[in-house]
Amino acid sequence: MFKHLFKLIWNKKKQNFLLMTEMLVSFLVLFAVFTLMMYYYDNYKKPMGLEYENVWVINYGNSYQTKNTDSLNLYYETLRKTIKSLPHVREISFVSGNTPFSQQINNGGMTYKGKHIDHINNYTAEDSYKDVLNLTLLEGRWFNKEDAVSKNRPVIIDNNLKEVTFGKESAVGKLLGGDDDKNKMRVVGVIQAVKKDGNYANPGPGEYFRTDTGSFRWLSKILVKVDPGSDAAFEGKLYKTMANYMKNSNVEIEHLTNKLRSTNYFALVPMIVLGIVSTFLVINVALGLFGVLWYNINKRKGEIGLRRAIGATGNSVSAQLVSESMILATLALIVGAFFAVQFPLLNVFDLRAEIYIEGMLLSILFVYLLVLICSLYPGKQAAAIYPAVALHEE
Structure with missing residues (x-):
């Protein structure tokens, strides 16, 4: 089964390479976003160390x-x-x-x-x-x-x-x-x-x-x-x-509660910027993946109809398309994980290794979930193709 899937992927290596590149870039951006999120969350869990309510600052x-x-x-x-x-x-x-x-x-x-x-x-x-x-x-x-x-x-x-x-x-x-x-x-x-x-x-x-x-x-x-x-x-x-x-x-009087609110907003600016960039990128990747799979179904109606004619079920056809997408995602994530793992090994930005690992795992899960969601509906459409209709069009 996997040998057959890899052969199909290899036969369309140029098209699949572009798709894998999109997944790789998405993973790297998501890795940066989730790592920053885990860094913020790790700091947020730590105790404040002081009581700032009802404390004012007089500047003079x-x-x-x-x-x-x-x-x-x-x-x-x-x-x-x-x-x-x-x-x-x-x-x-x-x-x-x-x-x-x-x-x-x-x-x-x-x-x-x-x-x-x-x-x-x-x-x-x-x-x-x-x-x-x-x-x-x-x-x-x-x-x-x-x-x-x-x-x-x-x-x-x-x-x-x-x-x-x-x-x-x-x-x-x-x-x-x-x-x-x-x-x-x-x-x-x-x-x-x-x-x-x-x-x-x-x-x-x-x-x-x-x-x-x-x-x-x-x-x-x-x-x-x-x-x-x-x-x-x-x-x-x-x-x-x-x-x-x-x-x-x-003389100027400030409240620590207001200063904390402003400081938190300022600290979240990088997170907001990265979040906006990653959101647009994920949307583009999702649309690209969805469009490629939809195009493949229309181009492969003869292949799908022949498989259905010789006894393949609709679920097996759908599973094949989903599996191809997941394999492409896995290949892209292997390359992305190789680059991501260098950050904790080289102690880049002096962060704890656990933060990088958590960010990498969340990014991998997100990419897999994205690919799965984008491939389920085209796979369902492929499963609904009738053999006679597909072969008649060929």
Whole structure:
């Protein structure tokens, strides 16, 4: 049976080659789409690592300029007390510019036992930062006042950086830095990685540093945790308080919920573009496959009628046409799978191998389903051809 089918396919190799090429291109595009979908889904399943509801971001320009550090700290401590005295304010924290769901980034590197790790998200935060975002502490502790006099600069890392650096070992108490580094940092805690770029982005690795006496010279954002249901009237009051205190500063208030929504939309743009392209391609392949099979039936009426005349059933004729299509799809998918499997083997784009494999399997199933659907109706039409009518036309 298969030998006969391969012979029929080979006799129409030029026509079938074009059809296989369409299937191959469809598979490769679908592989990219499904791999990206699995990557997004894999990230979506990971915990957010923070509570963003009822958290606002105050952006301000550093309007107070002085060389006296004590005066600078007094200025911002007074601002802190003023904001915390407002109703509906639970906690605030001065932070670096790369707040959750913002487009600002601050990357750096770190060395441990000769191993250098790049692209680490660096955050500067106060002791109250953990309470504002309700971060999940996995090991050790968060910053406190004792860290101001610590021999080694304290640092808190997330679980992604901990896994890359220490594996399954405990990270608390370990010193980070090269062998020749005199200013090594001591890990005092490990937190759950924060998905700062939205639900669909890969979180971390990240490390957190405690603010010092000179940090107010460059900090320009405040995270404010407010009571649930805080309305626009309170937001206006908070804005006036900031504007009156920092008269020469541009003040802007944002909500983390709105920033997360915008960040998610931005992250989904590549998925939407690929989805549109793949949809048009799949439609073209489906129409092409359907048209080729329909054309083959009209060209092969004599062959089909002869098979029916010598005893072939309608189901066997239909199965033959469907089988030919599935064999063509299999040949195209073998070539496509060869290229697709190179991505996990070569660790392209630094994604987990499981994501590529899941994307490849979904693409294979989709192509098979598409070919099956497109060949069933022409196969049914072929099965309905009467032997006498087909032979009479010949």
